[in-house]
Amino acid sequence: DGGITQSPKYLFRKEGQNVTLSCEQNLNHDAMYWYRQDPGQGLRLIYYSQIVNDFQKGDIAEGYSVSREKKESFPLTVTSAQKNPTAFYLCASSPDPGLAGISNTQYFGPGTRLTVL
Amino acid sequence: SQELEQSPQSLIVQEGKNLTINCTSSKTLYGLYWYKQKYGEGLIFLMMLQKGGEEKSHEKITAKLDEKKQQSSLHITASQPSHAGIYLCGADGADSWGKFQFGAGTQVVVTP
Numbered sequence: 001d002g003g004i005t006q007s008p009k010y011l012f013r014k015e016g017q018n019v020t021l022s023c024e025q026n027l028n029h030d031a032m033y034w035y036r037q038d039p040g041q042g043l044r045l046i047y048y049s050q051i052v053n054d055f056q057k058g059d060i061a062e063g064y065s066v067s068r069e070k071k072e073s074f075p076l077t078v079t080s081a082q083k084n085p086t087a088f089y090l091c092a093s094s095p096d097p098g099l100a101g102i103s104n105t106q107y108f109g110p111g112t113r114l115t116v117l
Numbered sequence: 118s119q120e121l122e123q124s125p126q127s128l129i130v131q132e133g134k135n136l137t138i139n140c141t142s143s144k145t146l147y148g149l150y151w152y153k154q155k156y157g158e159g160l161i162f163l164m165m166l167q168k169g170g171e172e173k174s175h176e177k178i179t180a181k182l183d184e185k186k187q188q189s190s191l192h193i194t195a196s197q198p199s200h201a202g203i204y205l206c207g208a209d210g211a212d213s214w215g216k217f218q219f220g221a222g223t224q225v226v227v228t229p
Binding site: 004088 | 152158159161165219
């Protein structure tokens, strides 16, 4: 059963703590992405990776870090430097970001809701 | 960066009625993607448009991209409760393939 999984579904963090959100895909996609969704603001890109061992900052990378050691995995760490981390986090993947068209379609995981206590 | 404006922000439609959502870009669209989201869940891919004047349909949902490739519409015919949710448009531009910009979304409520 192919797809993208994210864990946990709900995550609570205390002030000053780092937390890591998991994202795994078995679609054999090259590219993976992390988005943050806030009410009324749509999705904003945090980081993206087009290939293993390489990643680029998105529009709101401050306070976040990522790694891409395996093609299947793209974990996101929310650090204590992120001042307002409470949000819904979505991971996505696409077959080949270098080609326009259908092969660039991004497929999303179910999301992780992070709440800072 | 490319800005995507969606309208309306929300709408309430009676079951069986039609509805239309618009997505307008400040730049030429090289790929326009429509997604649906239930609250608290991930995005489900609906359709992708790439060519000016292109139109695609799936079940009761039709998406169109205008000839100038700066505006897209999503039309639902004879809405059903299953059509309720948030609809988002996403796009990649010529200089940012792989980096999507998303509209803020349109919340659709279907009443009996």
